[in-house]
Amino acid sequence: xxxxNAPWSGLALGGVSRGTLALGLVGSLAVFIGGIGCAxxxxxxxxxxxGLFAALGYGPGREVATVVxxxxxxxxxxxxxxxxxxxxxxxxxxxxxxxxxxxxLVPMLFAPPLFTRDVYSYLxxxxxxxxxxxxxxxxxxxxxxxxxxNVAGLWQDTGAPYGPLFLLLAKGVVAVTxxxxxxxxxxxxxxxxxxxxxxxxxxxxxxxxLGGRSSVALWVAVANPLVLTQLVGGPHxxxxxxxxxxxxxxxxxxxxxxxxxxxxxxxxxxxxxAGVALPFLVLIWAARLPGGRWARIGKAAAASFAIVMTVYLxxxxxLGVPLTELPDLAAPLRIVDWLSAPTxxxxxxxxxxxxxxxxDLLSFVSLARLLxxxxxxxxxxxxxxxxxxxxxxxxxxxxxxxALTAVLSPTTLPWYFTWALALGAALPWTPWGLSLLxxxxxxxxxxxxxxxxxxxxxxxxxxxxxxxxTLAALSLRSDTLRRDTLRRVGRGAQAMASxxxxxxxSA
Numbered sequence: 001x002x003x004x005n006a007p008w009s010g011l012a013l014g015g016v017s018r019g020t021l022a023l024g025l026v027g028s029l030a031v032f033i034g035g036i037g038c039a040x041x042x043x044x045x046x047x048x049x050x051g052l053f054a055a056l057g058y059g060p061g062r063e064v065a066t067v068v069x070x071x072x073x074x075x076x077x078x079x080x081x082x083x084x085x086x087x088x089x090x091x092x093x094x095x096x097x098x099x100x101x102x103x104x105l106v107p108m109l110f111a112p113p114l115f116t117r118d119v120y121s122y123l124x125x126x127x128x129x130x131x132x133x134x135x136x137x138x139x140x141x142x143x144x145x146x147x148x149x150n151v152a153g154l155w156q157d158t159g160a161p162y163g164p165l166f167l168l169l170a171k172g173v174v175a176v177t178x179x180x181x182x183x184x185x186x187x188x189x190x191x192x193x194x195x196x197x198x199x200x201x202x203x204x205x206x207x208x209x210l211g212g213r214s215s216v217a218l219w220v221a222v223a224n225p226l227v228l229t230q231l232v233g234g235p236h237x238x239x240x241x242x243x244x245x246x247x248x249x250x251x252x253x254x255x256x257x258x259x260x261x262x263x264x265x266x267x268x269x270x271x272x273x274a275g276v277a278l279p280f281l282v283l284i285w286a287a288r289l290p291g292g293r294w295a296r297i298g299k300a301a302a303a304s305f306a307i308v309m310t311v312y313l314x315x316x317x318x319l320g321v322p323l324t325e326l327p328d329l330a331a332p333l334r335i336v337d338w339l340s341a342p343t344x345x346x347x348x349x350x351x352x353x354x355x356x357x358x359x360d361l362l363s364f365v366s367l368a369r370l371l372x373x374x375x376x377x378x379x380x381x382x383x384x385x386x387x388x389x390x391x392x393x394x395x396x397x398x399x400x401x402x403a404l405t406a407v408l409s410p411t412t413l414p415w416y417f418t419w420a421l422a423l424g425a426a427l428p429w430t431p432w433g434l435s436l437l438x439x440x441x442x443x444x445x446x447x448x449x450x451x452x453x454x455x456x457x458x459x460x461x462x463x464x465x466x467x468x469x470t471l472a473a474l475s476l477r478s479d480t481l482r483r484d485t486l487r488r489v490g491r492g493a494q495a496m497a498s499x500x501x502x503x504x505x506s507a
Contacts, residue, residue, distance in 0.1 A: 015092040016083065016100050024079030024104040030072025031114065031229065032107035037065025040113035040120075040452040042150050042181045069450055074468070076104065076225045077442055081475045084438070087219045088431060088476075094214035098200050101223035105196075105232055109189060114233035115414075115445075117452040120150035122237065123177075123184045125160040126170030129319060135160040135167055136325040146179045154335075159328035164315040165269035166237050171319065189235040195243030196222065196232060199422055202246035206426035209253045210392055213428075220434070221418075221425035226441040230415040238415055241271040242422035249281065249395060249423060257285045261304050265311035272327055273419065276380075276405050278304065280387050280398035287390025332411040336365060337456050339447070340412035342372025369410040376408040399424035413454075414444040431477055439473035 035041075083100055086092040113119045124140035127147050139157040140148040148156075160167055169191055177184040200222050204214035221227060231239035244267035251260030264281055267274035286293075286300035316323050338344030346368030350361045383401045387394035403420035406412055417440070429437070446465045448454040455461070 015086060016096045017086070020079050020082040020086070021100055021103060023082070024076055024100065025107075027072045027075025027077075027079060028104045028107040028228070030068050030075065031233070032072075032111040034065045034067070034069025034072055035111045035114055035233075035450065037062045038069055039111065039115075039450045040117040042146070044146070044181075066450065070446075073225065073229070073446065076228070077468075077472050078475075079104070080219075080223060080225055081438070081472055083223060084219055084434070084476050087213075087215045088434070092215055094204055094218050097215050097218040097223055101200075101218070101228070104223070105228050108228055108233040109193070110186065111233055113185060113235070113452065114229050115448050115450055115452055116230070116234045116236065117150070117152055119185050119188055119235055120147070120181070121152075121155050122162075122166075122170045122188055123174055123181075124148045124151045125162070125167055126172070126174040128160075129167055129171040129321075130174050132320075134321045134325060135319075136321060136328060146181050147174070147184060150181060155331070158331040158334075161327045161329055161331045162237060163269040163272055163327060164312065164319040164321070165266060166240065166271065168315060168319045169240075185235075189232065192235050192237060192240050193232065195239035195241070196227070198243030198247045199239075202243075202250045203426055205250045206246065206253070206395070206423070209250075210395060210426045211428045212426045214426075216429055216434070217425040220429070220437060221422050224421070224441050226415075226445045227418060227421075229445055231418060234415065236415050237270055238418060241267045241274050242419055244270065245274050245277055246422050249277070249398070252281050252284050253391075253395070255288065257288075257300075257303075258307065261285075261307040262311060264304075265308040268308060269312050269315045272329070273405065273416075276401055277398050277423075278308070279380075279384050280394040280401070283384065283387050283394045284390040287394075293388070333369075335411045335413070336361075337412070337454055339414065339456065340369075340372075340409055341407050342368040342410060343412075345372075372408045372410065376404060379404050379408075395423060396427060399427065414447050417444055435473040435476050438476050439469040441469075442472045443469035 083092065083097065087097060108114070121140070124143070124147050125135045127143055127145070128135045128138050128140060131143060133142055136159045139155070139159060140151045141156040170188070173184060173187050173191055177187055200218060203217040203221060206212075207214045207217045227239075230236060231242075244263050248260045248263035248267060251257075251263065254260075261281065264274065264278060268278070282297065282300045282304050285304070286296040289296040289299055291299075313323055316325070336343055336347075338347055343365055346365035347361065349368065350359070350364040353359070354361065354364065380401060383397040383404075387397040399420045402423065403417070406416035406419060409416070421437075421441075443465050446468070447456070447462065
């Protein structure tokens with residue numbers, strides 16, 4: 001839908017109001033400032049010395065930083081909702097949405113790790129590889145230094161669960177930054193930022209194929225605060241995976257099967273979770289080949305397998321580890337939280353039956369996880385059957401399968417839901433569907449603490465987050481946030497900080 005002309009007064013980029021643009025930027029700056037005191041800061045403290053920023057990491061300063069960060073998140077969400085209203089009304093084009101998101105993410109580039117400490121593990125695994133160890137068998141504890149000191153104790157003795165292409169990237173970052181923790185975090189974030197650029201490039205083309213609107217797709221998957229804070233602010237290597245996967249899908253839909261499969265292989269070599277999408281790309285390719293259905297699928301599968309193995313083994317060789325080594329996929333199983341549906345079911349059953357049966361929690365969870373994997377395999381077969389015609393149907397079922405993988409995997413973390421978001425954003429969306437997506441995105445953004453520790457048993461905190469997410473969802477289709485907005489956002493920030501600050505600081 002074309003963007004109508006509007007008076008210059010109050011407008012910024014292509015229909016985006018100056019207020020919306022500034023609101024998101026102020027919120028992002030507040031997240032950056034607050035993050036210096038309460039995000040995933042190095043174990044030595046936020047900033048050496050005794051200045052103002054250093055004081056944010058201790059005592060009352062940390063509490064103030066926590067309030068500032070949550071206030072900033074509230075402002076970012078408010079700006080995103082305002083932008084979403086303009087997008088749904090057809091007043092803002094896709095290019096303006098992308099420019100708005102680009103403005104908001106600038107402070108994220110310089111922030112401490114937000115809602116996670118995974119980036120320290122990335123750097124440590126890169127350092128392990130740089131020092132000649134096999135990162136798939138040796139944990140960060142084989143080294144001493146400021147980089148490995150910041151890795152959580154749970155991961156000190158575990159091998160890397162990531163693909164060789166990503167470990168090669170991490171190795172290169174550490175080769176440049178050495179033992180510099182802050183410089184390592186910043187460079188790692190910049191090294192993964194092309195993933196967001198690739199996603200922004202691919203979405204308009206995917207929307208053209210899938211029948212969605214490019215402005216909506218970019219609002220959902222690029223300007224989304226969940227993406228900006230978790231994938232960029234984290235940072236998480238999932239942004240590289242989904243960016244590569246989005247471009248790969250676009251190329252395959254455009255009939256450029258070889259290059260598309262090559263990028264899909266690169267996504268798998270970043271994080272093997274991308275392999276879930278491979279059968280659907282094969283089906284798109286197979287639908288365009290001559291011959292019977294199974295012959296076509298066989299040809300496309302063989303070619304795809306050859307490309308994936310070539311790329312993956314080349315990255316493994318470049319990393320300098322034995323070609324027989326694979327990511328340590330068992331490492332994430334140490335996380336037990338109910339965001340994973342099977343894990344949650346196992347925990348509930350243990351509460352009900354554990355005392356009567358004498359069976360421990362791990363046994364209940366392990367059985368539930370096994371059943372979850374079996375259900376996931378059955379659902380994968382069903383989704384492939386629905387996608388057998390290729391084309392749009394295959395991409396739609398691919399997005400569904402990525403969502404199911406996030407829910408039914410033995411371990412689920414908030415940013416896993418961005419996998420499906422990245423491709424599903426280009427599909428047609430109803431206003432009701434976007435409201436549900438808004439609620440889910442906002443809640444997942446704040447389900448864990450700013451310092452990266454997940455506390456899914458802090459029910460007051462989770463309830464406050466759910467209330468804020470519901471308010472955001474309702475506001476997308478009404479003016480709920482127009483009246484007394486600053487008062488409500490400030491009150492919400494204090495509520496979230498009061499339920500997260502003290503407990504998060506001691507985690």
